[in-house]
Every structure is written in structure tokens, then in C-alpha cells.
Amino acid sequence: MYVKIVGTGSFLPERVVDNFEIARMVDTSDEWIQTRTGIKTRHIATKETVASMATEAARKAVADAGISPEEIDLIIVSTVSAEQSLPCVACEVQKALGISQVTAFDVNSACSGFITGYQMAAGQIKAGLAKTALVIGSECLSNGVDWTDRGTCILFGDGAGAAVLRADCAPEELCIPCVLHADGSQGEALTCSLGHGKDKVPYDEYYRMDGKAIFKFATRKVPEVIREVLELSGHTVEEIDYFVLHQANKRIIDAIAKRLRQDESKFPMNIMDNGNISSACIPMLLDDMNRKGMLKPGMKLVLAGFGAGLTWGGFYLEW
Ligand code: COA
Numbered sequence: 180m181y182v183k184i185v186g187t188g189s190f191l192p193e194r195v196v197d198n199f200e201i202a203r204m205v206d207t208s209d210e211w212i213q214t215r216t217g218i219k220t221r222h223i224a225t226k227e228t229v230a231s232m233a234t235e236a237a238r239k240a241v242a243d244a245g246i247s248p249e250e251i252d253l254i255i256v257s258t259v260s261a262e263q264s265l266p267c268v269a270c271e272v273q274k275a276l277g278i279s280q281v282t283a284f285d286v287n288s289a290c291s292g293f294i295t296g297y298q299m300a301a302g303q304i305k306a307g308l309a310k311t312a313l314v315i316g317s318e319c320l321s322n323g324v325d326w327t328d329r330g331t332c333i334l335f336g337d338g339a340g341a342a343v344l345r346a347d348c349a350p351e352e353l354c355i356p357c358v359l360h361a362d363g364s365q366g367e368a369l370t371c372s373l374g375h376g377k378d379k380v381p382y383d384e385y386y387r388m389d390g391k392a393i394f395k396f397a398t399r400k401v402p403e404v405i406r407e408v409l410e411l412s413g414h415t416v417e418e419i420d421y422f423v424l425h426q427a428n429k430r431i432i433d434a435i436a437k438r439l440r441q442d443e444s445k446f447p448m449n450i451m452d453n454g455n456i457s458s459a460c461i462p463m464l465l466d467d468m469n470r471k472g473m474l475k476p477g478m479k480l481v482l483a484g485f486g487a488g489l490t491w492g493g494f495y496l497e498w
Contacts, residue, residue: 180352181497182301186244186343187466190235191222191453198333205329212333217429221336221454223321229261230271232339233317236462237272240341243469246311248276251343253309254283255299257292257316257458259371259487260323261285268317282309289369290425290486291359292316292458293340297482297494298357300344305353315341316458323371325385334427335386336454340462356412358404359492368392369487397431397485402438404493405481412495416441418479421468425484426450426460447473457486474498 197220198209212218224232233256241248256268269283282303288295293316300312317339326332346353372384401424409416416439424432429450436446449464456463461482468474476498483493 180346180348180354181495182304182344182346182353182355184342184465184496185345186240186242186246187341187462187469188236188239188241188243189338189340189463189466190232190239191338192224192227192232194223194225195220196223201333204326205332207329207333215430216334217448217450218333218454219451222338224319224337227319227337229258229317229319230268230275232319232337233268233315233341234272234275236317236339236341237276237313237315240313240343244343246343248278250311251276251278251313252281253300253303253312254281255296255312255314256285257288257296258285258318259287259289259292259457260318260320262319262322272315288490289488290427290455290457290460291484291488291490291492293461294357294482294484294492294494295359297344298355298359301353301355301357304344304346305350305355307350310345312344313341314344314462315339316460316462318457318459320457323384323386328385330390331386331388334455336456338453338456338459338463340459340466342462342465355494356408357492357494358407358411359490360400360404361488361490363488365392365396365489366487368396368489394428394431396489397427398434398438400491401435401483401485404491405439405483408481408483408493408495414479414495419445419481420478421473421480422446423461423464423468423480423482425486426453426464427455427486458484
């Protein structure tokens with residue numbers, strides 16, 4: 180038996196920035212960005228913050244789960260882009276939802292953050308320390324984007340996704356087919372010295388990235404970790420209905436599908452509309468699929484992420 184996701188929600192800022200607008204800022208084109216990444220548009224926060232977006236996504240996930248906020252006893256927020264260091268975003272969400280008696284903390288493992296959050300929450304549920312967990316990925320990556328660097332500014336967007344986790348069995352019957360990895364020796368491939376708000380970030384603290392290195396790492400490591408997850412859960416790659424992957428680049432996802440020898444239709448995407456929103460991508464995509472009615476009870480999913488750190492990981496989920 181597995182820890183289930185019983186509700187999903189997401190939030191996107193209203194302002195949409197298309198590739199043509201980016202091409203007015205840096206030397207690029209809609210054609211180049213679409214061909215090399217799959218991205219057409221991204222949403223950029225104007226007044227929204229990591230905490231406000233996390234709260235909106237959380238409210239929707241709680242409503243979708245059909246529970247009252249008071250039932251939540253654990254809140255984990257994954258983010259790399261909070262405007263403030265303290266208090267943590269999870270406490271801001273807890274305050275906004277008006278709930279007490281809750282454990283709340285943030286995690287930072289970049290674009291693998293939702294996988295990390297799931298593993299933390301599922302572990303707490305299995306240990307009997309929590310019953311109903313809210314796991315949120317919320318990012319305002321535009322806080323750290325250098326709008327003069329065409330190698331990065333084309334990729335990133337803002338938004339939040341949330342999931343409510345619960346088990347429908349005794350904690351001791353649970354297994355958690357989740358795998359996480361880290362390799363700090365490759366950390367230089369994607370760095371940011373932390374943006375504290377749009378106007379205060381000195382130039383060299385923006386995101387700096389070795390795009391080719393990340394591309395190679397992701398296409399090699401994600402298929403590997405998916406196979407590790409499947410070995411733990413006892414399933415074959417063919418049995419999986421959907422692979423819900425971090426949305427960094429359409430070509431990365433296509434390459435992973437090819438390596439796994441699975442049809443592209445098993446790899447849903449929303450990167451075209453949203454770009455890369457780090458730890459928010461996976462819960463947002465799951466919410467899209469949920470709302471479109473793509474997820475039926477009993478369906479088998481593998482969720483997998485990768486990113487700065489470097490970190491990568493995945494877990495098996497039954498809907
Ligand atoms: N518009 C036009 N040309 C661009 C460009 C842009 N936005 N960005 C780079 N180029 C140019 C380069 O300068 C280079 O030109 P040159 O051949 O004259 O030197 C050429 O396009 C090819 O650059 P390259 O870096 O090899 O492109 P790429 O195919 O690797 O695509 C990324 C670049 C960033 C889109 C791609 O490497 C990528 O998506 N990597 C993964 C990044 C990622 O996922 N990061 C987040 C981790 S979670």
C-alpha cells in the first residue's frame with residue numbers, strides 16, 4: 180500500500196510573457212526558443228510572492244481533497260526562490276490557512292523538490308507522525324532571472340502546485356517506493372546566490388547555468404532513477420500509465436521517453452505554456468492532468484525530477 184495523493188491544486192500569475200516579448204529583450208527568436216526548448220509562454224509574477232502562490236495552490240488542493248484545512252497536520256513547501264529567508268514559506272501558508280497543530284517547514288532541493296517533499300511527508304505518515312500532509316512546490320524564479328542572459332531567461336517562469344497526501348491503511352502497511360540522489364560535485368552547473376526580491380539582486384547573483392551539462396545529466400540520470408523506482412515498486416516500465424516529469428525542456432523529456440522506449444503520449448507536458456518553474460512543475464502538471472480527467476483510480480504513475488545540486492529522484496504513485 181502506498182501514500183496517496185487525494186487532492187491537487189495550482190496557481191499561475193496572470194501576466195503572460197511570450198517568446199516575442201523575450202526577443203525584444205535579448206538576441207533570440209520565438210522559433211529558436213520553441214525548437215530548442217518547447218516553450219511558447221511563461222507566467223511572471225507581478226504582485227504575487229512564493230507564499231501567496233503557495234497558499235492559493237494549497238487552498239485548491241484542500242478543496243479538491245474535500246477535507247477541511249484543520250485536518251492538515253504537516254505542511255512542506257519546496258522552494259528555491261522565496262523573497263524572504265524567515266519565516267519559512269510553510270509557516271506563511273499555515274498562517275494564511277488559519278490552521279494550528281501542524282508541523283511546517285521548507286525544503287530546498289531545486290527542481291527535485293516536490294519529490295523530496297513527497298518522500299519527507301510519506302516518511303512522516305509511515306512513522307505515524309502525520310496523517311494528512313500538504314506538499315507544495317512554489318517558485319518565483321523571476322526573482323533571480325537575468326533578463327539580459329539569453330541562455331537562461333527564456334526558460335524560467337513562476338507558479339505553484341500543491342498536493343494533499345494521505346494513507347488509506349495502517350502506517351505499518353505502507354511502502355514508499357521513492358529514490359533521491361545528490362551529487363554536489365557537479366553543483367557549479369546551476370547556481371544562484373539567492374535573490375532577495377526583484378530590485379535587490381546584484382548582477383552576479385542571478386541564475387548561472389551550464390545548459391549542456393544539465394541536459395546531458397538529465398537525459399542520463401532520469402531514466403536510471405525511473406528504473407530504480409520501478410524496481411522498488413515491483414513494476415515494469417510498460418505497466419506505467421504516465422511519467423510525470425520535471426518540465427525543463429521538451430527535448431529532455433523526448434530523449435527520456437526514447438531511452439525508456441515508451442510512447443511520448445505517456446509523458447504529458449505543460450512546458451509549452453509555463454516554462455520551467457522548478458519544484459512547482461510536477462505538482463502543477465499533476466493538477467492539470469487531474470482537472471482534465473486524465474487520472475483514473477488505480478492508474479500507475481512515476482513522478483521524477485532533476486535539477487540544481489545536482490539532485491534527482493522519483494517515486495511511484497497509484498492514483
Ligand atoms: N536564442 C538564440 N540562440 C541562443 C540562445 C537563445 N536563447 N541561447 C543560446 N543560443 C545560441 C548559443 O550562443 C549557441 O550559439 P553558437 O553555436 O554560435 O555558440 C547556440 O545557440 C547553441 O547553444 P547551446 O547552448 O548549444 O544550445 P542548446 O541546444 O544546448 O540549448 C538550452 C540551450 C539552455 C535550451 C539547453 O541546453 C537546455 O535546456 N539545457 C537544460 C537546462 C535546464 O534544464 N536547466 C534547468 C535545470 S532544472
